[in-house]
Amino acid sequence: MDFGLLSDAFTELIGSGHSHYIFFGVLVGLTFGVIPGLGGTTALALLIPVTYTMDPVAAMYLAGGSMGATSFGGSMTAILLNTPGTPPNAATTFDGYPLTRQGKAGLAIGASATASAMGGLIGLLSLLLVIPLARNIIYLFGPPEFFLLTVLCLIAIAVATMGKLLRGLITGCFGLMVAFVGMDSVSGELRYAGEIDYLWDGVPLVPVLTGMFAVSQMLALALKGGSIVSEEHRKTKLSGVFTGMQSVFRHWTHLLRGSAIGTVIGAIPGLGGVVASFFAYSSAAQTSREPESFGKGNIIGVIAPEAANNAKDGASLLPAVAFGIPGSAESALLLSILILHGIEPGPSILVESQREIYGLILAITFSAVGASIVGLIGARWLMLITYVKVQVLVPVVITVTLTAVYVLEGKLGDVVVCGVMGVVGYLMIRFDYPRLTFIIALVLGRTMEQAFHQSMIISDGNMYGYIAGRPTAIVLVVFIALTLLFPAFRSYRSMKKNSA
Amino acid sequence: MKLLSYVSLALLVLGMGPATAAWPDDKPIKFIIPFGPGGFDAYARTLAPALEKILGAVVVPENVPGAGGRIGANTVYRARPDGYTIGLWSMPGMTMPAIVGERVRYDLNKLSWIAQLSYDAYALAVKADSPIRTLEELCNLGRPATFSGQGGFTETASIATVIMMAELGCPYKIVTGYQSSGQATLAVMRGDVDARVNPLGSLMPYIKSGDVRLLLTFERETSVPEVPTIAELGHADYVNFGLARVVAGPPGLPDDIRDRLSGAFAEAMQSEKLLEWSQKTNNPFAPLDSQQTVSAMQEMMRFYENYGELLRMEFKGKR
Numbered sequence: 001m002d003f004g005l006l007s008d009a010f011t012e013l014i015g016s017g018h019s020h021y022i023f024f025g026v027l028v029g030l031t032f033g034v035i036p037g038l039g040g041t042t043a044l045a046l047l048i049p050v051t052y053t054m055d056p057v058a059a060m061y062l063a064g065g066s067m068g069a070t071s072f073g074g075s076m077t078a079i080l081l082n083t084p085g086t087p088p089n090a091a092t093t094f095d096g097y098p099l100t101r102q103g104k105a106g107l108a109i110g111a112s113a114t115a116s117a118m119g120g121l122i123g124l125l126s127l128l129l130v131i132p133l134a135r136n137i138i139y140l141f142g143p144p145e146f147f148l149l150t151v152l153c154l155i156a157i158a159v160a161t162m163g164k165l166l167r168g169l170i171t172g173c174f175g176l177m178v179a180f181v182g183m184d185s186v187s188g189e190l191r192y193a194g195e196i197d198y199l200w201d202g203v204p205l206v207p208v209l210t211g212m213f214a215v216s217q218m219l220a221l222a223l224k225g226g227s228i229v230s231e232e233h234r235k236t237k238l239s240g241v242f243t244g245m246q247s248v249f250r251h252w253t254h255l256l257r258g259s260a261i262g263t264v265i266g267a268i269p270g271l272g273g274v275v276a277s278f279f280a281y282s283s284a285a286q287t288s289r290e291p292e293s294f295g296k297g298n299i300i301g302v303i304a305p306e307a308a309n310n311a312k313d314g315a316s317l318l319p320a321v322a323f324g325i326p327g328s329a330e331s332a333l334l335l336s337i338l339i340l341h342g343i344e345p346g347p348s349i350l351v352e353s354q355r356e357i358y359g360l361i362l363a364i365t366f367s368a369v370g371a372s373i374v375g376l377i378g379a380r381w382l383m384l385i386t387y388v389k390v391q392v393l394v395p396v397v398i399t400v401t402l403t404a405v406y407v408l409e410g411k412l413g414d415v416v417v418c419g420v421m422g423v424v425g426y427l428m429i430r431f432d433y434p435r436l437t438f439i440i441a442l443v444l445g446r447t448m449e450q451a452f453h454q455s456m457i458i459s460d461g462n463m464y465g466y467i468a469g470r471p472t473a474i475v476l477v478v479f480i481a482l483t484l485l486f487p488a489f490r491s492y493r494s495m496k497k498n499s500a
Numbered sequence: 501m502k503l504l505s506y507v508s509l510a511l512l513v514l515g516m517g518p519a520t521a522a523w524p525d526d527k528p529i530k531f532i533i534p535f536g537p538g539g540f541d542a543y544a545r546t547l548a549p550a551l552e553k554i555l556g557a558v559v560v561p562e563n564v565p566g567a568g569g570r571i572g573a574n575t576v577y578r579a580r581p582d583g584y585t586i587g588l589w590s591m592p593g594m595t596m597p598a599i600v601g602e603r604v605r606y607d608l609n610k611l612s613w614i615a616q617l618s619y620d621a622y623a624l625a626v627k628a629d630s631p632i633r634t635l636e637e638l639c640n641l642g643r644p645a646t647f648s649g650q651g652g653f654t655e656t657a658s659i660a661t662v663i664m665m666a667e668l669g670c671p672y673k674i675v676t677g678y679q680s681s682g683q684a685t686l687a688v689m690r691g692d693v694d695a696r697v698n699p700l701g702s703l704m705p706y707i708k709s710g711d712v713r714l715l716l717t718f719e720r721e722t723s724v725p726e727v728p729t730i731a732e733l734g735h736a737d738y739v740n741f742g743l744a745r746v747v748a749g750p751p752g753l754p755d756d757i758r759d760r761l762s763g764a765f766a767e768a769m770q771s772e773k774l775l776e777w778s779q780k781t782n783n784p785f786a787p788l789d790s791q792q793t794v795s796a797m798q799e800m801m802r803f804y805e806n807y808g809e810l811l812r813m814e815f816k817g818k819r
Contacts, residue, residue, distance in 0.1 A: 045563075052549065142692050143675075183567060186677035188652015197574065200567035270679070323689075324705065325682035326537075332680075336537035340545055344781040346705025450677040457675045458646060458692060 006128065009358035013366075018058040022363050025065020026370045032066070032086075033073020034382075036214040036397070037206065037404030037418075039086035040070035044333040048340070056341040057359045063334055064363025069371035071273070071309040072116040076379060079108045079302070080386050081228070082217045083397065087209040088273030088309045090439065091281040093217075095294060095301025100386055103229060108302050109379045110244025113372035115255060115306040118248060120368025122259035123266070123311035124361060127318070130267070131350070134322035140472045141268060143458065146451035148467070148476035149268065150444040153275055156483050157440045160282030164434055171428065172437035178203050179445025186453040198413035207405050207418040208442060209274070212435055214401045215422025220429055222394045228386040241376060247299045254284050254300050258307030266312030269319055269327030270447040273312050278440055280308035286486070310368045314361060321357060324349045334360065523583045523757055528558035530579075532587035534572025536565045538680065539702070539783065540588050543617055543745055546777055550768035555760070568651055569593060570604065577606035581750045583757035586614060591744040591797060592804050596654040599808045600815050612753035613746065613797055615765040616788035620699035622660055622741045623717040623724075627688055628710050635715055635733060638695060639670035648687035648696045649676040653815055657681070657697040660718070660741040662814050663807050664697075668735075688712060699743050700724070701782050718742065740803050744786075746793060762790040 013019050025047075032043040043066045051059035074085025079096035092112065099108040130137060141149070158168045181192045182202030193199035221228070248255055258280040265276040284304035285294040294301050317334075319327035324345030326332035335345045343353050350357055385393065405418045428435050459466035467473040529551075533544045541563065548559045564572035569590050576587030589611075597604045626632050638645045645665070649658040658674050665672035675693050678684040681702060688696045689711050700723070706712045707724075714727045718741040722729045730738045747765060749758065768774060769785045778785050788796055 048545070138686070139690050142687075142690055183652065185651060185679075188568075188654055188676070197567070197571055200571065201565075269683075319686075323682070323686060325680070325686055329536075332537045336541055336545075339542040339781055339783075342777050342780040344705065344783075347709040347711055348705065454675050454677055454692070457673060 003128070005354055005358050006362070009355070009362050012057065012355065012359065013061075013362055016055075016057065018055065018061055021054075021058050021061035022065040022366055023370065025062045025067075025363065026069040026367050026374055028062075029066035029069025029367065030073035030371055030375060030378075033070035033075075033089075034077050034085050035404050036077060036083050036085055036401045037210045037408065039074070039206065040067055041329045041333065042408055043067075043070060044330055044337075048333065048337055051337055052340065056338065056343060056353075056356050059337050059341060060334075060356050060360040061363045063337055064360045065367040065370075067330060067334075068120055068310065068313055068364040068367030069374075071306070071313070072113060072368070072371045072375050075112040075116065075302075075306050075309075076109060076375060076382055079112060080105060080383060081393075081397065083214040083401075084209075086273075087206065087213075088277045088305075088312075090209065090213050090274065091277040091305035092302055092309075093213065094281065095296070095298050098295070098297035099299070099302070101229060102297055104240055104297065105229075105383050105386065106379075107240035107244040107247070107299065109376065109383075110241035111247050111299050111302045112244075112306045113376050113379075114245040114248040115258070115303040116310045117369040117372040118255055119259045119262060119307035119310035120313065120365050122256070122307070123263055123314035123368075124365040126259070126263040126311070127314035127361065130263075130315075130318065131321060134318050137267065138319055138322055142470070143451045143454035144463070144467050144470060144473045145476060146268075146270065147448060147455055148473055148480065149271070150448035150451065152476060152480050152483065153271070153279060153444055154437075154440060154448075155480060157278060157282055157437055159483060159487055160286050160436075164432075167432070168434045168437040171433050171435065172441040175438040175441025176445045178208070179442045180449065185446065185450045186457075196413075198411065202446065203417060203442075204409075204414060205443065206408060207414040208421045209439060210401060210405055211418035211421030212425035212428075212439065215398060215418060216425025216429060216435075218394045218398050218401075219422060219426040221390050225390055227389050227393070241379075244299070248303050251300050251303055254304045255307050257283065258304035259311040261304075262308030262311030263315040265308075266315030267318040267327075272316075272328060272443065273309055274443050275440060276308045276312040277305035278436060280304040282436075313364050313368070317357075317361070320345065321350050323347050523760075524555050524557035527584050528560045529555070529583065530585045531559055531561045532572050532576050532585065533561055533563045534565065534569035534575075534588065534590070536563055540590065540745060542781070542783060544588055546774060547617070547765070547768050550771055550774055551764050554764040554767050568597075568654065570597065574605050576748070577611070577750055579750045581612065581752040581754070583749065583753060583761065586747055586749045586761065588617075589746045589748050590656070591746050592659070592800050593654070593656045593743070595801050595804055596656070596659055596811075599804055600654060600811050602654070607751075608797070608801060610751040612749040612751060612758055612790075613793040614749060614753075614758055614761045614790050615747045616786060616793045616796060617745045617747060617765070617769070618784060619745075619786040620701045620743045620784075621717060621719045621723075621739075622657065622697050622743070623700040623703055623727075624695060624697055624715045625685070625688060625703050625707075625712040626695045626715060627691060628713045630694065630713070632694060632715070635668075638715065639665075639668060641694070644671040644673040645695060646693040647672060647674045648678055648684040648693045649674045650678050650681050650684045652676055656743055657684075657699075659804070659811065660738070661697045662811060664730075664735070664738055664741075666810055666814050685712070697741070701784060704782055740800070744796070744800070746797065748793075758790055 028043050032038045070086055074089035075092045077083050077085035078089040078092040080100055082093045082097035084090040096108045183190055183200050261280040262276045265271045281304055284300050285291050316328045317331055319325050320331040326335050402415050405414050531544050533541050544561045548561050551559045564575050579585035632638050647661050649655050687693050716728050716730050718738055719729045720739050766787055769787045
């Protein structure tokens with residue numbers, strides 16, 4: 001681990017006179033995080049032209065600042081409105097929103113702010129620890145490992161639906177069906193797209209997620225009436241923030257586990273933040289001694305996903321740092337900022353551009369902390385949103401959301417998809433079908449299919465033999481088996497306890 | 501990106517006179533990039549500020565990614581030929597769908613070619629510690645040689661692979677589906693596959709770092725010491741395998757506008773600042789004016805059409 005480089009970067013940050021760019025980045029990131037439909041990728045894409053005339057390190061401060069701040073911004077909307085500001089915040093709604101309804105929004109926001117900041121710091125530490133091993137880690141994951149990883153994620157999520165396994169599998173299959181629309185990435189063949197150009201690249205993720213979580217929630221609210229927080233739970237100021245902050249340290253095992261999950265999943269290209277935070281949430285719920293309290297306002301349900309969400313940011317840079325090859329949409333944009341500034345990303349990027357890379361890593365970390373502080377100051381006023389009458393709130397949020405979805409790519413199709421998924425999502429809430437499995441299947445479907453096809457081509461159809469010869473793949477198979485057996489083991493144990 | 505173009509559009513609309521004002525004074529020029537961030541994006545975004553200065557107009561690079569560049573291509577092709585929409589084209593990539601019999605909504609022969617920005621020769625790379633030393637060894641592994649490919653089969657690099665291996669009668673398999681050209685190179689380094697055909701420029705950093713080794717380059721004269729060219733190995737036809745980044749506007753672009761655009765690109769690519777960028781980032785320029793671009797593109801299309809039958813046959817088996 002190279003703390004020397006980090007302290008050089010720190011000295012530069014203080015001495016350069018560019019540190020205010022991190023602060024600007026934080027403000028941009030928070031804003032883009034709070035508004036459903038807009039997210040970190042959009043913020044980065046919009047910042048690219050702004051960085052033209054800047055020093056490359058300053059550009060990295062700005063970009064890193066916005067990247068580290070979006071996820072906390074998004075968690076505030078998730079907690080207060082049950083509407084994730086960015087897709088990875090969806091897991092935070094499950095317990096964050098019930099807390100708001102009980103008048104404990106302050107508790108949830110305090111916990112989310114602290115978990116985000118701590119997640120960011122832990123993410124930084126783990127990134128520094130693994131950078132020297134980055135190449136070996138990336139070499140471990142070829143097509144068969146990717147396939148098994150996606151299977152593992154899907155099974156873990158399905159098991160986590162607890163008691164709704166069948167319904168979870170149904171919506172999971174539905175998610176896979178939607179994921180397979182468009183051009184097959186291996187054969188280039190079009191599927192279920194008809195004559196519609198729009199569908200060639202598949203059903204886009206952000207409009208679906210935004211529809212399914214933001215629009216559907218607004219529909220549910222509109223049909224219920226009233227306002228989010230009933231009169232009796234109202235307080236004039238945001239209370240419990242400090243207790244919320246403390247709760248993170250009280251549940252430090254969940255903080256660590258969430259951060260670890262975020263780091264590992266963040267480092268693997270193609271899985272991304274949504275999977276990281278859902279995985280952290282379901283693992284917290286699954287291993288809890290009182291799993292039934294999740295979904296009803298358990299503070300751990302806020303801590304775990306938000307820690308994962310920020311920890312993944314640093315780790316997602318791993319393929320970019322090790323090879324100059326982006327592993328996520330955000331790191332692709334970061335690398336293109338570097339290219340604009342005359343830096344060629346390649347395998348020696350860490351040596352040749354260490355100022356920029358370490359500046360970026362610092363910016364992401366500081367921004368995770370800074371966003372939490374700025375956010376906590378603003379949260380008092382943001383909370384008032386939950387007292388607004390639904391008749392006013394719903395049209396405003398829906399308008400802002402659909403506009404954001406349109407602005408993202410300028411495609412009317414995105415707005416249609418968002419609206420349709422809003423209705424589908426509402427029906428799923430109404431008839432109690434889990435949305436979680438649908439979303440995860442949608443996110444992972446393409447990677448899963450592609451990795452499967454590639455493995456089959458490489459191994460000439462001899463998948464079992466191929467897996468048997470690869471140690472990492474065998475370990476993953478064992479994990480899958482354990483995940484499947486876990487519920488059986490738990491019910492056996494509780495049966496024994498009951499009979500004793 | 502969209503948002504930015506709306507903002508600039510809105511600003512310009514406020515001060516906009518009648519639409520008859522002389523080009524290019526009254527509207528921003530949209531420069532469509534049919535891909536996300538990457539090589540094409542870098543060229544467009546680096547050139548845009550220089551073009552703005554030369555033309556005295558606002559130039560807004562806009563990413564319209566999707567369907568292997570086809571959505572961006574359609575956008576440019578369908579735009580009004582008024583000089584306010586131009587686009588980058590990946591060649592010969594955009595010729596492939598039509599050649600292998602997929603339906604496309606643009607006709608390359610009708611495009612208004614403006615300038616060529618770059619031309620990267622391809623090269624054939626293997627992992628640095630691979631036992632394979634020559635093309636002949638790659639051909640005689642006792643099993644099909646495996647290659648990595650980005651996206652579906654119509655990626656330019658995969659097409660070059662198919663033509664070469666099929667004509668030489670070598671058994672081969674292409675593992676397609678990698679998300680980017682970088683990921684496909686990583687697949688070689690990780691050992692998913694034996695080899696990869698990739699633009700030489702993009703391979704250079706990985707050669708320098710000792711991750712990959714070249715078997716040959718698809719050049720007339722090699723630019724890498726001690727690496728043979730495909731011509732030296734007796735297959736001179738294949739020196740045409742390369743990737744061109746070309747600017748073109750919709751069919752029917754008026755000649756005067758086309759020439760001014762073409763001149764602006766030529767001037768921009770000679771500016772000191774851009775030359776320095778080009779050198780530092782290993783993104784070389786290969787400027788051609790609009791007439792030269794037209795003939796280069798026609799020659800390129802003819803070359804690949806010769807292999808139409810072969811490609812259609814090969815694809816039938818692979819899908």
